[in-house]
Amino acid sequence: MNFGEIYRIDKNRTVTKIFDGVTNQELINKKNIFDSGRDFVGPGAYNKIDQRIYFATSSGFYKADPKADKIKAEFLFSTNFTWSREPMAVGVTMAILKLDFTIDNRLLFLTENDGFGIYDGEKLMMLK
Numbered sequence: 001m002n003f004g005e006i007y008r009i010d011k012n013r014t015v016t017k018i019f020d021g022v023t024n025q026e027l028i029n030k031k032n033i034f035d036s037g038r039d040f041v042g043p044g045a046y047n048k049i050d051q052r053i054y055f056a057t058s059s060g061f062y063k064a065d066p067k068a069d070k071i072k073a074e075f076l077f078s079t080n081f082t083w084s085r086e087p088m089a090v091g092v093t094m095a096i097l098k099l100d101f102t103i104d105n106r107l108l109f110l111t112e113n114d115g116f117g118i119y120d121g122e123k124l125m126m127l128k
Helices: none
Strands: 005-009 015-020 025-031 041-047 052-057 060-064 074-077 096-101 107-111 116-119 124-127
Touching (some): 041 096
Antiparallel strands (some): 005 015, 041 052, 052 060, 060 074, 107 116, 116 124
């Protein structure tokens, strides 16, 4: 018995559901999951200064207190990066590859296609 679903994601981030494991049916159901409230969660980094976890998603960057009883993510900023397809797989790679912090508390991140980002808590600067 298969309970999975298979989706095809094109370069415009349009998702086509092509198999539903619950009903065992092949489907053609196009939708843009990026506009439906679902996020892909990518890499994260722990900030020792403010003791928060920072992470990238398909809708932007967030931070959260890992010690809280219920983790509530605080939105920081959004981006519009270029996504790439996974080789030999269904789906896309996360546009953000790595996050880290500088000694002076700036968030650094590397993207797959759009360069290097520096966020100082107020302003985002991209380097190509």
